Amino acid sequence: MTNLIVDLLQRLVDEVRLLRQVIDELREELKWANNNQDMAGLPGRPYQLTSFSLDPADPQWPAKVNAADKATIGRLRDEAATVPPAPATQPCLFDKD
Secondary structure (H helix, E strand, O other), rough: OOOHHHHHHHHHHHHHHOHHHHHOOOOOOHHHHOOOOHHHOOOOOOOOOOOOOOOOOOOHHHHHHOOOOOOHHHHHHHHHHOOOOOOOOOOOOOOOO
16 A cells, blocks of 8 residues: 555656646747747737836836837937037046057
8 A cells, every 4th residue: 555655656746747847848938939029930029119208117107108209209310310429438448648
C-alpha cells in the first residue's frame, strides 16, 4: 500500500514538473509574440503616439493623448528642424588645448 502511494505521488510530481515546463515555454512564446508583433505577422498594428501631456498625474492626461492633429505635428516638426542644436555644456575631456 505504501509503495502504491509513493508511486502515485511520484507520478503527480512528474506531471506538475511537466506542467511547469509547458507553462514556462508558453510564457516565453507569448512574450516573444508581444514584443515582435510586426515580424510575426500577427493582426493589429502598433499604437502610434503623436502627442501627450507632459504631466502623467494630469487628470486630463487621457484626453490629451494624441490630441494634436497631423497639421500641428507637422508644423512643430518643421519648427524643430530649424532650431540649431544646443552647445555641449561639458567640454570634452580628451581635447588638447
